[in-house]
Amino acid sequence: MAKIKLFRSDLEKHISNQLFEISTDSLNLDNIQVVDDTLSCTLSVEHAPNGYRVHGSLGVTFIEKCDRCLTRIDEILESSLNLILTDNEALLNDENMDVIHFSDSEEFIDLSPIIHDLILIEEPVKRLCNETCKGLCPNCGANQNESQCNCGPREVESIWGHLKDLKHKNLE
Numbered sequence: 001m002a003k004i005k006l007f008r009s010d011l012e013k014h015i016s017n018q019l020f021e022i023s024t025d026s027l028n029l030d031n032i033q034v035v036d037d038t039l040s041c042t043l044s045v046e047h048a049p050n051g052y053r054v055h056g057s058l059g060v061t062f063i064e065k066c067d068r069c070l071t072r073i074d075e076i077l078e079s080s081l082n083l084i085l086t087d088n089e090a091l092l093n094d095e096n097m098d099v100i101h102f103s104d105s106e107e108f109i110d111l112s113p114i115i116h117d118l119i120l121i122e123e124p125v126k127r128l129c130n131e132t133c134k135g136l137c138p139n140c141g142a143n144q145n146e147s148q149c150n151c152g153p154r155e156v157e158s159i160w161g162h163l164k165d166l167k168h169k170n171l172e
């Protein structure tokens with residue numbers, strides 16, 4: 001499937017928990033990598049004034065690298081989606097809701113841009129394989145979670161200790 005389109009016939013049927021598999025190729029996610037290049041979306045449709053309410057969940061697994069040791073980590077995201085499709089002016093001006101203009105003449109709504117934005121918002125900023133990840137040796141590049149090199153671990157520990165102190169200070 002290229003894009004995620006909801007056709008008027010789907011909307012009229014008031015689909016319930018219908019599963020959509022979406023290829024991320026069509027979403028232009030730049031350097032964001034996703035397992036199987038696919039995400040899944042479960043959508044339901046209900047009636048709303050002059051239109052429809054579309055709600056459901058979005059599931060995606062990001063392929064990330066640990067910021068310290070560069071090991072691959074998979075981050076599972078479950079996000080929710082709640083939109084009103086309408087041409088009702090009062091709803092369109094309500095800033096507390098996600099409202100998309102949808103008039104009687106339109107045959108489908110393309111959800112790709114909405115899903116694209118959701119993914120960009122939800123992509124994890126901080127990525128650690130483990131809170132206690134020891135990272136790579138700055139000297140020889142060895143993954144210090146797996147083995148200890150001969151570069152003098154004490155020095156490295158003191159660097160991390162120093163960073164921790166800084167973080168704590170920032171939090172206070």
Ligand SMILES: [Zn+2]
Pocket residue numbers: 066067068069070071128129130133134135
């Ligand atoms: Zn790590």
Ligand SMILES: [Zn+2]
Pocket residue numbers: 137138139140141142149150151
């Ligand atoms: Zn080393």
